[in-house]
Amino acid sequence: MKLERLISMVYMLLNHEVVSATALAERYNVSPRTIYRDIEAICAAGIPVVSYQGVNGGFGIMDEYKMDRSLLGAHDVGALVSVLQSMSAVFGDEQAMETAYKLQTIQGRHEKPGLSMEMGIGRADPEALRTLRAAIKDSRVLKFVYISAKGEKTDRVVEPVKLTYRYDAWYLYAYCRTRSDYREFKVPRMVELSATAEPFRHKHPLPPSSANSPREMPRDAPYIDAVLHFSVASLARALDFFHRFDKSFNPDGSLIVKARIYHYPEAKWIVPILLSFGSGVEVLEPAELRQELREQLQKTLSLYAKV
Known part of the structure; x- marks a missing residue:
């Protein structure tokens, strides 16, 4: 000590x-x-x-x-320090914070950091993240109930390999004993999570690079081209969700977004997002998406018929 x-x-x-x-x-x-x-x-x-x-x-x-600062540029050190401090905040990792503190010794005292990053926990429970990280480090088997995108519940027993943070969400890559194959699980959908005392000794390979990078849709993948009209009051949220798509502003300040949605109607991720805008968005095209939203709104209204 x-x-x-x-x-x-x-x-x-x-x-x-x-x-x-x-x-x-x-x-x-x-x-x-x-x-x-x-x-x-x-x-x-x-x-x-x-x-x-x-x-x-x-x-x-x-x-x-004192250490020669030419070994690393200020930008390099600042980026590393920011990442380590963010990790420390999420995982309560004192070792990461100590490493960040050491790196600061080669950063100029009067140099202001040009990069700051706060790694969020997304929608995940911070205790769950720490449990997962500890299980990976100690090679311990995990048990949990997983909720699929279709709402199906399955009991899972897995050997955790890697935690990944992307698109404001945490994912666990693991060998699933239940399915006898490698799977990626979205952490917020893992409930009743517990780390067992059972160790596993198999050395699992890291996930292929494609598991950690955006997937490119094949040219023949089915899709629809949606045209969305957002009111002025909804501009900020519209840009948060649809910043990657083609955008154009109307003279009144409202926004038109043209978004290509692949694998619709199986992939209905866009429906709850559009519903969250309330009257702040109107689907101009296609007709099937307008009808889908209409049906969902009618179902919602039926829940409040007796109000």
Whole structure:
């Protein structure tokens, strides 16, 4: 434990001009006397620690000894630090935060970071994410009930391989014992999740690259071309959902979006999204999508017939 504290202290001193003994003692939950002994041990190891006297005094490391910042550019360091800090926030990973802290020693003190990233938990439970990550690290079997896109429930027993975050959602790639094959599971659809005490020893391959990149639809895949009219009040949300599609603004400020929807009507992801806009969107084309929305709205209205 002392060795870890000494190493951490070295990086802290590298990252600051001067650090007081009191601040170091509070950081590592030890007495100032222990800090003085640690400083002596660091000096004995050949690291030139300088003592500064006065009200703002403390300890620092000679500038000549500090790490050459040319090893990594400021942009590289800033990007790495941002990713690590984000990981630490999601998973409560102290090791990731410590690594970020070490990287900051080679980042210029007066350089403002040009990149900031906050990795979200999406719709997943943060405790579930930590359970999944721990199971991957410890090679432990997981059990859960999975809800498919069709609403079907199945009990699953899996050997977890990798967590992936994409499109504002977390996915687990795992070997599914229930299906005797590799599967990708959307984390929010995993309920009654538990990590068992059973270890697995098989070394699973990582998912193929296609599992982590957007899939290109074959040219002969069925599709419909939807034309959507969004009101001015719905512009912000429309751009959030349909920013990749062709867009044009009308003179009154409303928006026309032309979106190609593949595998419709099997893939009905667009229907609940459009319904969430309420009266803020009108489907101009095609007729079958207009009819689908009409039927869904009528079903919804029937639930409130007695209001």
